[in-house]
Amino acid sequence: MRLKKGLAGIVLLSLIGFAAAGCAGNKGNEGEASSSSSQSPTQSQESGSASSEAPTEKTIYTMGVEESKLIWGGSITKKLTEKTGVELKYDAVLGDLFQKWDIWLAASDYPDIIRLDNEHLQKYIDAGAVIPLDELIDQYGPNIKAKWGDSLNLLKHDDGHIYSLYSVNATKEAPANAKAGFVVQYDVLKEAGFPTIKTLDQLYDVVKAYAAKHPKIDGKDTIAFGAAMNSWTINVFFNNAGISAAGRPDHGNFVVEDSGDVHWNPVSNYTKDYYKFMNKLFNENLLDKEAFSMGEQELKAKMAQGRVLAAYAPSWFSNPPEASLRAAELLDRQYAHIPVYFNESVSDHSNAMTIANGGTHEWAITANAKNPEKIIKFFDYLFSDEGQILTQWGIEGVHYELKDGKRTQTAEWVKQKLADPDAIFKEGFRSEYTGQVTNWFSIGDGAKLADGDFATPITQESVRSEYDEKTLEVLDKYGISTWADLLPPVEKVPAYLWQLPPPSDSKFKVVDQKLDDLRRKTTSQIIMAKDDAEFEKLFAAFVASAKDIGLDMYEESFTKIWKDYLAEYNATLSK
Template sequence: MGNGQLMIKGGRGVKTARKKTWGIVFLCLMMIVALVGCKESASVDNKGNPSSADDKKPFTFTYFNAGTSKKNIEANQTKIGKIFEEQTGVNVKMEFLVGDINTKIGTMIASGQYPDVLVPDIAIDKVLDAKAFIPLNDLIDKYAPNLKKLYGPYLEQLKAEDGKIYFLPFGVNHGYIPNPDIDQGAFWIQRRVLKEFGYPKIKTLDEYFDLIAKYKEKHPETDGKPTIGFTALTYDWRFFVISNPPAHLAGYPNDGEVIVDMKTHEAKVYGNGEYTKRWLKKLNEINAAGLFDKEAFVSNYDEYLAKIASGRVLGFFDYGWQVNQALNSLLQAGNDDLRYMPLPIVFDKNIKDQYIDPPSFASNRGIGITVSAKDPVRIIKYFDNMAKEENQKLMTWGIKGETYEVDEKGRFYRTPEQIKKTSDEQFREQFGFSYFEWYWPRGNGVFSDGNAWEPRRQPEVAQASYTEGDKKILAAYGAKVFSDLFAKPDERPWYPAWSAPIKQGSPAQIYQQKKQDLQRKYFPKLVLDPPSKFEKNWKEYVKEYNKLDIKAFEDEITKYVKMKVEQSQK
C-alpha cells in the first residue's frame, strides 16, 4: 500500500520532474546558443585583445589631414595600409590639404559636414569650439587596451576641462633618444660655401652672413641663374620660420612666441623686443646688400622647397622636419656641394645655443573622430590595432628583411641599400611611410626592446646613412654626427610652451591673431625698405604691438609653464 501510494504520487512526481527536466534542458540549450553567440560577437584574439566577428567586415572611413600636403590616396594602395586592412578589414580614404587651412576647416564647420577622422593641425581650436570631435574616453575604455598602454600616464593630460579626451596627439614619450641629425631648428648653409673657405668655424650671425656675402660675390650665378644669398619661409601658418629665429639666436629653444626664464619660469614675448629688432635689422642690411631673396614674402611653401632643392640658395633658417623633402631631393641628386650643413648660429660668441629640443610632448594637436563618423567603434579599433608595438614598428621601421635588419644583439639597422630605398620619396609613398609615420596615434623614444622608435634616431642608421661627403664635412668639424656641433639641451619640463592650450576667442588667442596679422604687415617693410627707414618702421611696429593685450598672453603661458614644472616635481 505504501508502495502503491508512492507509485501514484510518484506518477505525478515523474510528470512534474519531466517538465522540470525539459525546462532545464531547454534553458541549457538557450545558454549554449547565447554563449556561442557571445563568442561569435565578443571573443578575444590570440593576444587577449577583444575582437568581434564584424571586426573583419570591409569598412572604409574618411580621413582629412590639414597638417600637410600630399597626394590623396586610399590606404590599401600602400603596403602598410594593406597590412592594416588585412588585420582589421578597414581601409582609409585619405585626403590632404590644398590651399588655405583656415578656409578649408571653416567650410567644414559652416556646413557641419566632416570627414570621419580629422587632423586639423593649427585649426584644432576652431574644431573643438565647433564641438566637431566626439569624446573618446568610453571608446578607449571599452575597445582600446593598446591605446591605453601607448598613451599610459599621459591620458590625464589629454583631458579637456570637462574631463573628456577629444583627440590623440602624435609622438607620446617612451624614453628619450636625441636625434643624431638635425630635425629641429638651425641656420643651414650650403656646403660649397664652407668648402670654398676651408671649412671655417662660424658661430655668430655676422660671421654667417659675411661668409655668404663673400661666396656670392665670387659666384653670382648657379647654373646660369642668379645665386640667392638667403631665403625665408613666410607662407601661411609657417610664418613662424621668420619670427622664431630671434629666440634661437639669443640661446633659447623653440618655445613659440615666448622666452621662458629658467629660474622664475615667467614667460615673456620677444616679438617687440631687442632680439627681434636685431634679427630684422640684419635681414634689412643683407637685403640692401642684395643677399635677401626678394620673393621670400610672396612665395608659397612648395615654391620655397623647390627653390632650396634647385641648389641656388646659399643659406636659410628652418626646422629640419619642414625642409626634409627638399634636403632629400638634393641627396638623391648626388651633388654633395649643393647640400646643406646645419649650424647652431647665435648673436654673440658667449651665447650657448639651445636648438636641440629637450624631451617633450606636445599635447595641443592631434587626431580626432568627428561627429560625422559612421562607425566610431571600428575607427577606435583601427587606432588600437595601430597602437600595438609591432605595428608602431611597421609604421616607422617597416618590414624586417625589406626596410630594416636585426643584428645578433637585437639592434635594428638598415643596409646602405635600404637607407637609399627608404629615402626615396616615391618608395616612401608606395610603402606607406609618407602616410603613416606621423599624424596618427604614435609613440616616440625607445621601444621595449631598446631600439629607437624612429630609425633616424638610431645611431647605427644615422652613421650608416652618411655619404662620403657627410663623413668629410663631419671630419672637418671634428664631429661623428651632426648633432655633435650643437649644445646639449637643458632640462625644461614645460617644453614646448607653445603647446599650452589657448581658448578660441580668449584675450590670449586674440592677442596671438592680432600679433600675427601685425607681423605679416610690418615684417616685409622692416626687411625690404631702405635701411634709412628701418628705425621709423620699427618704432611704428612696436607702438602697434604694445597696443595688444600682451599681458593676457604672457599670463596664460606662464600659468601653463608653472603647472608643467609642478607636475614634473611630483
C-alpha cells in the same frame, strides 16, 4: 585642462624616463559594412602584441591631409588594412590649411578623421564636430593606455574628456637625426675652407663671398639667403629663426622668461636683432627678393634647385629639398646643419624636449564618422608594439632584418631610400604628422619597446648609414659623426607654450588677429628699411602700434596660462 591638467601623469612619466579636403562627412564609408569589436585585433596591454587574426571586412575612412604625397596602398598601409580592417582615403588640402579647417567646420562637411592644431580643435569641440574619445579608449584602447600610462590624463580637456590623440615621447635623449635650424650649402663651406660658423655675421660673410663669385647656379640667379613669409611660414622664417639665434626654447611666437612672464616675440630684441640681420642681407641683395610674397612650396622648390646658399630651415622643412638634391646627384648643394647665434656669448638652450608632442598635430574623430569604435581600434593597433614595428621599421625581410636578435635596416631598403626620395611615401612609412615630425603615433626615436629593442630605426649607426659620401666628407671636416653632435645637451621642459590652449574670450581673439595683421603688414617694411635710422623708426612704430592694439593684455593672458600651468605642475612635483 590640456597639459596643465595631467600633471600627476606628467610627473610619473618624467620619473620613469619619458617611459583633407572635399570629404563629405562619412561618404568614404558608403557601401562598407560596419565592424564590431571582434573584427579588430585584440592587443595585450602588457606586451603590446596583437592577435594574428585579421578583420574580415574593410572600412574606408576619409582623412584630410596636408602632405600631398601620402598614398594608401604601399606595403606598410596594406598590412595595416590587413591587421585592422581600416583603409584611409587621403585627400590633400590645397591652399591654406587653416582656412580649409574653418571651411569644413562652417559647412559641417569634414572628413572622418581630422588632424588639427589645438586652437582649431577647440573650435571643433565647441561646435560638437569632434567626439569624446575617453570612453572609446577605455573600452577599445589597451595599447593607447599602456603607452601613455597614468599620463593619459595629459590628453584631457577642462571638461574631463579626451578629444584627440598624438605621439607620446618616451625618449631619454635627442635622436641621432636631430639637426640645427640654420643650413649652409656644402659647396659654400668647401670654397671657404670649411670654416667654423657660429654667428650670423660669420654666416653672412661666407654666403656673400660665394654669391659674389657665383651670381648664377645652373643658369638661375643665386639666392644667398632664403626665407618665406606667406601664410604660416612667417612664424618659422621671421620668428623662430630669431629665437633659435638667441638659443631659446621654441615656445612659438613667444618668449617665456625664467620668472614665468610671457612676451610676444615679434616685439622682442631677439626679433629686432634678427630683422637687422635680414635688413643687412636685403640692402646688399643677398636676401631672396621674393621672400615676402612666397610660401612653403616656393622656397622648397628653390632649395631643391640648389640655388639657395643658406637659410633658417629646420630639418622637417629642409629634408624634402635635400632628398631632391640627392636624387638629382647635386650632392655639393646639400646642406650642413649648423647652430648659428647672434654672437658667440649666446648660451644655447634651444635643444629642448617635452613629454608629449601635441599642440599642432592632433588626430581627432569627427561627428561624421560612422563606427568610431573601429577607428579607435585602428589607433590602438598603431600604439601596439606590433604596430610600432610595422609603421616605424616596416616588414621583416624587406625593410629590416634581425641580427643578433636586434632589428637592422636592410641594405636594399637603405639604398632604395637614398635613390628615391619618395620611397618612404610609396611604402607607407609616412602619415599625417602626429606631433612635431613623428608619424603613425611613434613613441619616439631612442625609445625602446617591450622586447628591449628600439622603437624606431633612428640610431647613430643607421643615420650614418644613410649619409652619402659627400655628407660624410663634410662631417669629417668638422670632426663629427652626425649633425646632432653640434647640438647642446638636451634640456627637459614642462611644456611648450604653443601646446597650451590660448585664451578663448572674444576680446583676446580680436587682439590676436590685429597683432597678426600688424606683423604681416610691417615686417617687410622694417626689413626693407634703407638705413639704420629708418629701421629704428619703423621698428619702434611697430612696437608702439602693438601696444595700442592691446599687447599688454595679450601678454598678461598668456602669462596667466603659463604660470597657472607651472603652479599646478610644481605643486604636484612637491607632493
